[in-house]
Amino acid sequence: MRFRSYASPDRGAVLAATAGGAWHDLGSADLVDIIADGRQADATLLDGAPELSTRGLSLLPPVQRPGKILCVGLNYVDHAAESPYENVPDYPTFFTRFASTLIADGDAIIRPRASAELDFEGEMAVIIGTGGRHIPADDALAHVAGYSVFNDASIRDYQFLTPQWTPGKNFDATGAFGPDFVSADEVPPGGAGLSLEVDLNGAPMQRANTSDMVFSTAQLIALASVWTTLEPGDVIVSGTPAGVGFARRPQVYMAAGDVVEVRIEGIGTLRNPVEDELEAL
Template sequence: MKLVTFDHAGKTQPGVLKGDSIVSLAPAGLPTGRHGDLLEILHGGKQAMDAVRAAASAPDAVTIPLDAVRLRAPVLQPGKIIGIGLNYIDHCREANLQVPEVPVLFAKFPSSVVGPDDDIVFSRKICSEVDYEVELGVVIGTKAHKIGEAEALDHVAGYSIAHDVSARDLQFREAKQWDHGKSIDTFCPWGPYLATPEDIPDPQNLDLRLFLNGQELQTSNTKNMIFSVARLVSFISQSITLEPGDLIVTGTPFGVGFSRNPPIYLKDGDECVLEISGLGRLRNKVREID
């Protein structure tokens, strides 16, 4: 099942993507919360997800053509966005950094979230070395606190594409923390939908690709992750309680811009297209402001 948040007729609402149309969940009486997104449904757990499935297959379901809506990020303001650094060996090598013994965590602030087709916006007065990173996004479905690795995936609501846009000049200038360079407004595009686990039975066998202006710059598979999704969820939960709607951005593979010779950084008018098998395509243009 592919869950979405979308705008239609001046209203933000949750839905289920089916081919070229969306089944609106608002008429079924499912909770939409103050933002109109999927967050309240995720908080509803299994009971709410069962209701979603029933609503999506109901004969009187309200269906809207996909080209008549604007897709948003599946959760507009996650309670937490936890990034994972250096989670692919080839990326560690290109960054000339040691392979970590435990997951490297950093934060991306919820205000950095944008959705499909929204612009990535930055000012050169703030940063000029803006890099791209395709990553698998993992969304928590049920509260996870000090859980074991064997049960970790039971706490996952689904998977999505995430773009960990990074201001390298800020990141490297403030080397003891990465949050600033990772959390600029618009620096966390994600979507276009949240695929539930029955659609992604093995999150450790997904192809990732990133194209910049049509040129493929990153390609890998999640089987190359140093720490698996299950390991990450379990590890984080030992010290940080994970709540429904929290987003884990699981790391990027080889091919980022700062490691190239010469470096490739995002500039005004660029178009980034990210693909992960089973999770569709995330497209965003770049816009520089004064």
């Protein structure tokens, strides 16, 4: 099944779902509660639910306030080679992103006043269903509720100010996420074997396959759960392939008026315009 979250001016957050036909209005149901109950592939959720009218609604990220967003750097061999680090890591380069940075499909990615080095990073997002600690890799995919599309837009000069990437990965309105949450049963195990493409203003920038990840979805879950308790609704953003703007010569950064698209086969297309941060009043 697929789920989308919307904002309504008079109803607040609205959840919608489809099993392949029309989208149905699930009202104020919480996707994380559905995930925690293991019902993300349960088509009976649609029984009696009216068809959705999107009039007056605006998209939200599939999970608006994840308890944790764990991102992974250098998780494609070709991207590691084009980065300042060159070598493929022996252990995943985990870093965190804050929920306050998230935006939905169609929302503007904001280029901040502080920098002109706004870069794109198309990635597959993994949403945790069953939580836990010390999850064996052999069992890890049973802990996945579903998948989505992510653009880990990065402010490169701030990212490389220190060995810790936190500032450059957490400017407001840079974590584009969505539009759909797709239950794991509709995707190959671990989200492997899917084409991942990024276009900027229609020009191809990134072309890869999720099977090229250095650490698979199962390995990422197993290794992360050694040091943190994973919970329903947590998001693992699994890394980006080669082709990012800072590694190009000349470099290609996003600017106001641009449109960036991230497409992952079988999961969806995430499309966002780019705008400049407004001057303070």
